[in-house]
Every structure is written in structure tokens, then in C-alpha cells.
Amino acid sequence: MSSLFLTDDGVDLALRGFARVHPQVSLHADPTYATTNDRHPNRRVGLVSGGGSGHEPLHVGMVGRGLLDAAVPGRIFASPHNRQVLEASRRVAGPEGVLHIVKNYTGDRINFGIAAERLRDEGIAVQRVLVDDDIATENAQTATGRRGTAGTVIVEKVLGAAADEGHGLDDLVEVGADVARRSRSVAVARRAQTTLSGGPAFTLADDELEYGVGIHGERAAETIPRPPLDVLVGRMLDDLLQRHEEQRGVVLLVNGLGATTQLELLTIAELAAEHLGSRRVRLLDVLVGTFVPALDMSGFSLTTSAMTSDQLHYWRAEADAPGWPRRPR
């Protein structure tokens, strides 16, 4: 029995609800995965992503025209099984194979990796783009590297538009790896998400902030006294910008972590835009919303992506997926 409004079925009911609301997406059972019914005819490579649930609309909400061909949801905060990835990849593989977009977590890497071994055994070409944008995990002593977080949205969108132009597998790997390399994120929380057994995953005082929190409630290296919002946004942007090799212009993603209101996110976006202006960094585009939450965590992440002009063209291309906002031109 969860204290969230969930049942013991885990995520199955939510997925069935999703399929009922969005008939342009097909939900497959045993194993569970979702595919689009609206694939661009020029696509030669199937795009597949996935990961734990609790980050909606990622990944299933990104299945659609101009985005993913298939998404593979695991249980809450748990990697999908390799068989889900295998079956989804078999179904959407194009004449030039399939590309896996994987957030950098050990379980996801291993399960997508096992599926890739099996696909190659069957003669299906498969490559991977790894998303590892979270700068909070940059200096870890372990070999696991930076976590993948909200930058995944940027990588999926750019690759979706590139795939619709008919690019082959090697081209797409290059585009995806490059835009991933150019994208960095940092997240803060003022309240942890609710655990399935009830209660917060960790506790913070009212005047504290978790700086560098993970999207599964991983504690940050630092709990800081909560600064004024304007100062906080400036510090986050400074931490991000110094990681970019080029920083003349960036796309900004302001992402809610689950329980952060649109009023707050828009405030943060405007403060961030002002900070970028005062640092002489051009704001190429800004997207605001809840794309990669951590269940109901109260917090937000900022992602900056120093895109090339080609990548920006792909980013701005029209797309139609349940989790992608309509953006009138």
C-alpha cells in the first residue's frame, strides 16, 4: 500500500491509462513496451529509450512523431529488463538498425547492453548514445561517471528530428553523442520525494537545500543553507557554464522535479534568462515544464545545451508526442 495515489500493480495501471488517453501510442504487454503508430516514413533507424518509472513523461511520453519509436519502462526507479529492450528494438528496428538512448546508470547500461548483444546475434545493427549530463556526479571516485538526467530530453528530441531526415546509424550516433557532450544539468531540491512505503526519502530543514540531488532521491554531496532564488539560479548557471567548452549560446531547459509549480518554474526561467543575458550568453531557446521528475520531489533542474546550428535546427523541428509541448511558431 503506497502513500502515493498508486496501487500494488506498480506502474501497469498507469501505462494502461496512458495508452487509453493516447491512442497514437501502442502499449505491448509481456514484455512491456510502447511504440508509436505515427512513424516518419523517412526513418531508417529505430530510436529506443527507456529506464525506471517515476520520471513521467519520460520515457513513454516521448514516443511519437519526431521523437522515439519505442520506450521501455521499468518499475519505479528500476531499470527495465533486457527482454523488454530486446522485443521493443526488434519491433522498431529500421533497415539500418536501432539506436539505444541510455541514461548513465549501471542497471540501464547492463540491461540495454545485454539486449544489444542479443540483437547483434540476430544480425540487427545496434548502437548506443549514453546521456551523462549531471555535473553533481562529475568528481566521484567510482568508475560510474556522471548520471543521466534531464539532458535526456534534449538528446531524444535532437535525435528524433535527425532520424526523420533519414540519417543512418553512424551519423545518428555522432549527432547524439555530440549533443549529449554539449548538455549539462544540475538539480536542487527543497523536499525529497515520497517513498513507496510513505514518508520522504530524506529530510531537509525549511532553510536548507539539497544542491546536486539525483532524480531518484540520491543525496547530494552538499546540503546548503537556502540562498535567495536569484542567487541560487546564478550559482547553478555558473556551475553549468564553466563545464561547456563553448558557451556563446545555449538552449535552456527548466525542469520541474515533480511537485514544483509552473508559477515557480516560469519564475526560475525568467531569472535564468536574465543571468544568461548579464553573462553575455545568448539564449537560443528555452523550454519550461516537468519532463524528468523524481516522483513528487519539490525541486528543479537546469540544463544548458551549447548546441551547434544543426542541432538547434533539429531541436526546433516540429514533433508530436504525448509528453512534448505544442509550441506554436
Place this chain on the structure above:
Amino acid sequence: MTHAIQRATAAALGAHVILTEYDQLSGDGDFGDNLCEGLQRAVRQIDARPHEDPFAVTAQVFLDEVGGTSGPLLGLLFNELAKARASGDPRWLSTGLEAGAAAIQRVGEAQRGDRTLLDALVPAAEAAKADIAPSAVADVALRAALDTAAFTARRGRSSYVGARALGVPDPGAVGIAILLWSIAHEDIAPEAAGAAVTALLPRPASPLR
């Protein structure tokens, strides 16, 4: 007909408690459960599909049905052993172990020394190249698995608990040793396998409370 997977199942069931004790000190405690359940499912499937190669059936069961990360990784090993044996190569054990170790390294991105099942599999694959008896390969795997008790983890399940895992061997590496022992000892009946393997494994020095 008795096959290696029947013997491995009996051996793993015999060692189930010890494997769980190792994993409770170094990981999340479910390795013995996953290994035993996977092997039991494999035996049932092999019985139901008598015309298929037992290793190929075991590979499919571990890849498709076993949870956690180590189960599907063992599936990759059985897949390579099955392919090598089906090719008619008399040195299939060596070829299969080498290809299996390579696949697990690619996917798990771990190396020898990281305190994972590779610490038994890689030395076994190297030993098998020298054309020694399968039982000697299994001995190498067991010695190497027990040596992991002195390793600190960088990858895999015990990387989260660091030095706490010192003193017990990595359960995944011991799992590899049990599988190779079962493949090598065609002369030992499944009924005797549990006790024979258990006798080879030390109990943790500090029993859990």
C-alpha cells in the same frame, strides 16, 4: 540422462545458504535466490524441450526470465558456451568461456580485479586455453573466486558497501566456480553435488545476526 545443468542446480541448491550469506555481506542478498531459481527453471525447460541443447535453453531462461543483473549476464555466458559446443569445436569449453567473458566484459564494463564474477571467469578462460582438463579449469575458477575475499569492489554489487565486503568471496565469482565445477564433473551424480560443492566453500567468519 544427467546433464551439467541438473548437477549445477543441485550444487547451487546445496550452496544456496552460503551464497546468500556471502551476498548479504557484500550486496543485496538475492544472488543465491536468483541463481537457484534460474537453474531450476532451466531444468524444467530442458525437460520440456529434450531436442534442444541444454546450454542454449539455459541461456534463454537466464536472459529472459531471471531478474537482477547477474542472472542475465550468466545467460550471455551460456549463450556463448552453447554456440561454441554447437560448432563441433573439440575445444568448445575454452572458446565458449573466452567469448562469454568477452561479452560480459562488454556489457558489464567491468574488468578482472573489480570483484565481480569476472574474477573467476577470466582466469578460468585463460586456464582453459592451455588445454588442461575441465576439472583443472574448474579448480582455477574456484581458487580465483575464493581469492576475491581480499578485494575491494569498484563495480558491481559490492561497490556500494566498500570495505564491508572484505573477508567473504564475491558470490557471483563463486557462482561461476559452481557452474564450471558442474560442467567438469560428469562423474558426480546430482544427488552428491550439493554436499561436494558445499564442502569447498568457507562459511563467513562473522555470522550474521
